[in-house]
Amino acid sequence: MTAPSLDGILETAVYVDDMDAAHGFYEGVLGLTRMVAGDRLFAYDVGPAQTLLVFYRGHTGEDVATPGGIVPGHDSVGHSHFAFRVDAGKLQAWRDHFARCDVEIVSEVIWPAGGTSLYFNDPDGNVLELASAPLWPNFT
Structure with a gap:
């Protein structure tokens, strides 16, 4: 069985404990433009059709209801x-x-x-x- 083709990786995620320090680093040091700023997520433009998601560790484990559907909870340790x-x-x-x-x-x-x-x-x-x-x- 052959899988349909993929077009690349759209998002890469990292989990952090200090959102302000993360923003200072990802925008201030790496020069990334923040596209979304929320309580539990920052999203940065990394290039054409590439996004870095910075999640607030411990605050994303629960499912989130959106008008378009449910975003499954996820988290990372380490x-x-x-x-x-x-x-x-x-x-x-x-x-x-x-x-x-x-x-x-x-x-x-x-x-x-x-x-x-x-x-x-x-x-x-x-x-x-x-x-x-x-x-x-x-x-x-």
Whole structure:
């Protein structure tokens, strides 16, 4: 049985304990534009048809009724991980920017395929990554 094709990942989620600190980081340090600001969710524009959802940990476990239907409850415990795609030519600018913003690069990896990843943490300890191609066979 062959599954219908997917068009990509529309949303990536991270859970945080301090929404104000998260907003300061995601907008102030990473430069993302906040599209939605609510009591339990911030949504940021990451690029064409790509959204970062920042959820208030412990406040999203219950189903939420909307005029269009029920959004199932969800939550996460512990530190999560996701990566932003960046051009290799911008990695040094990001290193310099992080240094100015006192954001520690906790690890830098050069992958066998030749791409580079910079790992850092958000204020809640979630592991974020800036990754340049080539890395995965579908990311060249």
